[in-house]
Amino acid sequence: MTEALSLEQAAQRLKEQDRILILCHKNPDGDTIGTGAALCKALLALEKEAAVFCSDPIPAMYEYMQIQRYTGQWTPEYIVAVDVAGIQLFGDAAQPYQDRVDLCIDHHATNSGYADATYLDAEAAAAAEIMVRLVDLLGVELTPELADCLYTGIATDTGCFRFSNTGAETHRTAARLMDAGARVSELNTLLFENRSRQRIVAEKIALQNLEYHFDGRCALTFLTREEITLSQVAPEELEDLTSLPRTIEGVDVGITLRQQPGGSYKVSIRTAGAADARVIAQHLGGGGHARAAGCELMGNLDNTKAAVLAEVEREFRRQEQLKQEEQ
Numbered sequence: 255m256t257e258a259l260s261l262e263q264a265a266q267r268l269k270e271q272d273r274i275l276i277l278c279h280k281n282p283d284g285d286t287i288g289t290g291a292a293l294c295k296a297l298l299a300l301e302k303e304a305a306v307f308c309s310d311p312i313p314a315m316y317e318y319m320q321i322q323r324y325t326g327q328w329t330p331e332y333i334v335a336v337d338v339a340g341i342q343l344f345g346d347a348a349q350p351y352q353d354r355v356d357l358c359i360d361h362h363a364t365n366s367g368y369a370d371a372t373y374l375d376a377e378a379a380a381a382a383e384i385m386v387r388l389v390d391l392l393g394v395e396l397t398p399e400l401a402d403c404l405y406t407g408i409a410t411d412t413g414c415f416r417f418s419n420t421g422a423e424t425h426r427t428a429a430r431l432m433d434a435g436a437r438v439s440e441l442n443t444l445l446f447e448n449r450s451r452q453r454i455v456a457e458k459i460a461l462q463n464l465e466y467h468f469d470g471r472c473a474l475t476f477l478t479r480e481e482i483t484l485s486q487v488a489p490e491e492l493e494d495l496t497s498l499p500r501t502i503e504g505v506d507v508g509i510t511l512r513q514q515p516g517g518s519y520k521v522s523i524r525t526a527g528a529a530d531a532r533v534i535a536q537h538l539g540g541g542g543h544a545r546a547a548g549c550e551l552m553g554n555l556d557n558t559k560a561a562v563l564a565e566v567e568r569e570f571r572r573q574e575q576l577k578q579e580e581q
């Protein structure tokens with residue numbers, strides 16, 4: 255059982271500690287990286303030793319955050335995970351640390367409670383939204399550098415303020431970050447309007463592979479390992495490709511299958527309307543949010559497709575049942 259903390263308590267614990275190792279999740283996105291980088295900068299401002307560890311490389315597009323990476327320069331005395339919902343999300347290289355996480359700061363309702371203590375706010379659109387409040391509680395000034403990191407987290411987890419997790423508070427927090435000097439316009443261009451040619455090649459293949467199911471209510475696309483290799487796209491550049499099938503008119507559930515180097519398929523589920531992505535993912539051993547969830551499945555393409563589509567169908571049925579019960 256993890257101890258549920260208030261954010262004030264979490265801040266107090268951080269103030270008392272030194273040599274703080276910050277862990278991000280594997281396949282890092284802007285939220286885990288931005289939140290980790292901001293926490294690290296805040297702790298450094300308090301003249302503590304702090305550094306960030308991620309089992310995967312940090313995508314080059316996030317270079318502007320100038321993250322203090324952990325390379326074994328000291329022995330961690332306190333370990334904090336940010337935006338990591340479960341222990342399986344740390345990745346292999348984090349093995350020495352993942353079983354002794356002291357504090358977890360997260361916004362996933364599915365957080366498994368693996369840490370000794372947890373601050374969880376499932377209403378927050380991004381872990382970075384929590385981190386803005388935590389930086390205040392630590393008494394650290396919101397510098398332009400911190401604001402850039404935190405804005406990155408909020409903007410990426412909300413699809414640039416388009417996803418349904420975006421609340422009024424999300425915008426208020428973003429406004430505060432703008433006031434603090436976040437380079438919003440530059441960052442939006444960098445994060446959302448900056449596709450490589452390799453990514454376009456991968457997108458072309460994904461569009462060729464696109465198929466419709468259940469009268470067009472589900473669109474599914476996939477990229478095999480061979481196709482990903484052929485396109486020469488960096489895996490992290492495929493993250494937002496996962497929103498593509500869902501953007502097609504009439505589609506309630508968009509599925510993207512990406513084959514991983516080990517042969518397994520990473521399944522990304524995006525939903526509109528009543529369908530719940532988390533319910534589908536959970537039946538397949540994964541998790542996430544109502545609009546965006548995922549899992550990883552072993553098996554060939556046909557088996558994977560069949561398994562995922564069966565759960566999509568089950569979710570459509572469940573929604574129809576719920577609708578009938580309401581009437």
Ligand SMILES: [Mn+2]
Nearest residue numbers: 285337381411
């Ligand atoms: Mn997040």
